[in-house]
Amino acid sequence: MKTARFVLPVVALLAVGCNEPNAPLDARSSRSTLGGISASAQGSSAVIHRVSVGGSDQDATLNTDANFSLIAVQKADGSVQGEWSDQFGQGQGGVHVDVNCLVVQGNQAWIGGIIRQGSTGQGGVDLSGLPAVTRVADLGKSTNDPADAISFTFIGLAVQCNAQPNLPLLAMAGGQVSVN
16 A cells, blocks of 8 residues: 655655666557557547556555556647546545656656545545656566556655656555556
8 A cells, every 4th residue: 555655855855866767667668659550640639658557555564455546648749638546545545636747668657647636534634736646667467577566646746757756666566557
């Protein structure tokens, strides 16, 4: 399970490591074709990147388990749409984020957006309207491949996903990450 990290004082530390991804990138390059048809041939509405995540996640240090789901799509015209939901655990709250930023590099993706609704739990802090960013890595589809990885949902950072911040990745306890 991931717990939201309120990291306003940590922004300076994050800026130092923004350009050093810590999960291996595979040999795949950014894909600009779908089914053999180039994105330009499909027009500005062609999907050039699609990222999806679904499943449970777990934070062993807090011994909690909750759900994380995400869908983000980038079209040839540069527009991005999607949403993600991160439940922080039993009564610890969660967020629902409207995606407005997506960067794909190889098998990794950085996703950013604005929290539509969320809180730190019953009677907790309202997180609505704050920026959020997360990072995911697709490490394979086979049971012989390493587990896919996701980061915490970082809330309130003054860094956009297009800066590709070095958000720490954790093995996903259950589920699948797909970066296309």
